[in-house]
Amino acid sequence: MANVIDDATIEYVGILAKLELSDEEREAAKKDMGRMLDYIDQLNELDTSGVEPMSHVLSVRNVFREDVVTNGDGREDTLSNAPEQKEDMFMVPKTFE
Amino acid sequence: MSILDCTAVELSEKIKSGECTAVEAMEAVFERIGEKEEAYHCYITADKDAALKRAGEVQKRIEAGELAGPLAGVPVAVKDNICTKGILTSCASKMLMNFVPPYSAAAVENLERAGAVLIGKANMDEFAMGSTTETSYYGATKNPADPGHVPGGSSGGSAAAVALSECFMALGSDTGGSIRQPASYCGVVGLKPTYGMVSRYGLIAYASSLDQIGPLTKNVADAAYLLEAVSSYDEKDSTSVKEADRDFTSALAEDVRGMRIGVPRDYFGEGLDADVKEAVLAAAGKFKEAGAVVEEFDLGMVEYAVPAYYTIATAEASSNLERFDGIKYGYRTKDFEGLHNMYKKTRSEGFGAEVKRRIMLGSFVLSSGYYDAYYLKALRTKALIKKAFDEAFAKYDLILGPVAPSTAPRLGESLSDPLKMYLGDIYTIAVNLAGLPGISVPCGKDKNGLPIGLQLIGDCFAEKKLIRAAYTYEKLTTAELK
Numbered sequence: 001m002a003n004v005i006d007d008a009t010i011e012y013v014g015i016l017a018k019l020e021l022s023d024e025e026r027e028a029a030k031k032d033m034g035r036m037l038d039y040i041d042q043l044n045e046l047d048t049s050g051v052e053p054m055s056h057v058l059s060v061r062n063v064f065r066e067d068v069v070t071n072g073d074g075r076e077d078t079l080s081n082a083p084e085q086k087e088d089m090f091m092v093p094k095t096f097e
Numbered sequence: 098m099s100i101l102d103c104t105a106v107e108l109s110e111k112i113k114s115g116e117c118t119a120v121e122a123m124e125a126v127f128e129r130i131g132e133k134e135e136a137y138h139c140y141i142t143a144d145k146d147a148a149l150k151r152a153g154e155v156q157k158r159i160e161a162g163e164l165a166g167p168l169a170g171v172p173v174a175v176k177d178n179i180c181t182k183g184i185l186t187s188c189a190s191k192m193l194m195n196f197v198p199p200y201s202a203a204a205v206e207n208l209e210r211a212g213a214v215l216i217g218k219a220n221m222d223e224f225a226m227g228s229t230t231e232t233s234y235y236g237a238t239k240n241p242a243d244p245g246h247v248p249g250g251s252s253g254g255s256a257a258a259v260a261l262s263e264c265f266m267a268l269g270s271d272t273g274g275s276i277r278q279p280a281s282y283c284g285v286v287g288l289k290p291t292y293g294m295v296s297r298y299g300l301i302a303y304a305s306s307l308d309q310i311g312p313l314t315k316n317v318a319d320a321a322y323l324l325e326a327v328s329s330y331d332e333k334d335s336t337s338v339k340e341a342d343r344d345f346t347s348a349l350a351e352d353v354r355g356m357r358i359g360v361p362r363d364y365f366g367e368g369l370d371a372d373v374k375e376a377v378l379a380a381a382g383k384f385k386e387a388g389a390v391v392e393e394f395d396l397g398m399v400e401y402a403v404p405a406y407y408t409i410a411t412a413e414a415s416s417n418l419e420r421f422d423g424i425k426y427g428y429r430t431k432d433f434e435g436l437h438n439m440y441k442k443t444r445s446e447g448f449g450a451e452v453k454r455r456i457m458l459g460s461f462v463l464s465s466g467y468y469d470a471y472y473l474k475a476l477r478t479k480a481l482i483k484k485a486f487d488e489a490f491a492k493y494d495l496i497l498g499p500v501a502p503s504t505a506p507r508l509g510e511s512l513s514d515p516l517k518m519y520l521g522d523i524y525t526i527a528v529n530l531a532g533l534p535g536i537s538v539p540c541g542k543d544k545n546g547l548p549i550g551l552q553l554i555g556d557c558f559a560e561k562k563l564i565r566a567a568y569t570y571e572k573l574t575t576a577e578l579k
Contacts, residue, residue, distance in 0.1 A: 016463075
């Protein structure tokens with residue numbers, strides 16, 4: 001296949017995606033991604049010069065509204081989903097020494 | 098006739114006239130769930146006591162005259178990526194195995210306002226990524242016509258629940274065909290609305306520019322009523338459409354005379370099953386007999402939709418799924434060393450193989466050095482696909498074709514070859530890229546008795562044309578398809 005994904009690329013994508021792959025997953029990912037990119041490469045058959053990239057089909061504009069609380073205090077319900085909480089706060093691992 | 102044989106609209110009429118109650122309807126649904134669920138597995142969550150309590154409250158409000166709408170009292174299933182306040186919303190993922198939303202999606206609030214009663218949360222592919230409902234962390238759903246086959250996906254639980262009468266109607270979501278394809282495989286009606294017609298507030302995002310919530314129902318009339326109930330302008334969704342004709346049920350009329358229907362030649366080429374081709378072309382013939390002007394044409398760009406989609410959708414997914422970091426909600430790994438290791442281990446353990454595959458591809462196509470070549474190229478392709486549809490809709494009211502190249506595959510056959518599975522989306526995916534509405538209507542069965550779906554595609558905001566054509570077709574064929 002045309003796209004050969006090497007270990008360094010998978011390592012780099014893993015950092016971007018915040019995923020840690022097992023050796024087996026890593027090999028599968030290299031193969032899968034190479035195959036998908038080969039397939040996606042058929043878009044190169046298309047002449048898209050002068051075509052603007054279209055992110056939305058309908059015209060999308062910024063929508064503004066007043067910043068008003070309408071749903072009351074959901075602190076308890078929100079925090080109850082946290083894997084770890086303490087004194088009304090989300091607990092996170094230490095981020096710097 | 099069992100109460101379960103009623104359509105949603107028929108059931109609501111019976112409830113309002115006092116012939117039965119919302120509680121009895123819910124009891125009948127749970128009796129059916131008790132009979133079928135072990136073999137078919139349509140639901141991730143279905144709490145009978147809570148559902149009966151909700152039905153009791155709605156019944157009281159119907160009797161008090163507070164609820165009189167066309168769907169009042171009707172039990173509904175909701176796909177598990179649509180947030181329901183106080184009820185587990187897992188996205189069929191280990192990552193959200195304990196996520197109880199503190200709010201409901203706008204579509205769910207609209208359902209409640211209409212008096213529909215939530216049964217539970219329908220099974221799906223994990224984070225709506227898949228075409229078979231086999232990527233669910235909670236196990237696959239089975240096809241109602243043959244449990245050795247998949248129900249399609251990603252809204253497979255919703256579609257199968259409708260087909261098995263484990264609900265009277267259901268909500269699904271469609272990013273690349275995820276309402277229409279399972280509807281086709283299960284022999285029910287599925288409608289993907291124009292982008293922006295139904296609020297995405299509370300729909301857990303997969304690919305935000307393509308995702309849209311829509312109905313899966315027993316017939317076209319129910320689909321029109323359910324869409325009318327959930328479609329609304331919502332200031333909490335910045336892509337919600339404000340000025341639109343949402344009077345969908347007024348289009349339930351038997352009349353396609355003079356309607357111009359285009360049949361793309363490029364939808365009937367290599368890779369299409371003979372049985373599917375025959376059934377869909379026979380449907381085209383029905384429209385002609387009924388007075389529509391049906392002609393073949395070349396749509397173009399068909400083979401480029403799948404590669405463009407899997408670039409755009411995975412790119413958006415890689416960004417949207419960044420939020421699952423083990424801090425605010427959902428799964429967190431048990432053992433870790435420091436913050437970054439916690440992120441990585443949480444995500445690696447919490448996501449399944451297909452989700453990881455798409456996040457990796459999406460991260461790659463957005464990465465420095467590849468962004469222009471892949472992501473922007475796909476967005477330019479999308480513009481060309483939209484242009485091809487614009488040209489088609491200058492000539493035709495609707496486009497008619499198959500939903501999927503084949504009927505439902507056997508369980509276990511699809512996931513080993515992802516690219517092959519992706520190619521099954523060839524007829525549905527361009528509709529999402531172009532933001533168009535599309536509907537799947539049953540149009541026959543293959544030699545093994547598996548359902549075949551007919552797809553009708555309309556221009557943006559042409560839902561009413563879609564509904565009128567689908568309704569007419571259904572009326573013409575109901576007797577012979579039974």
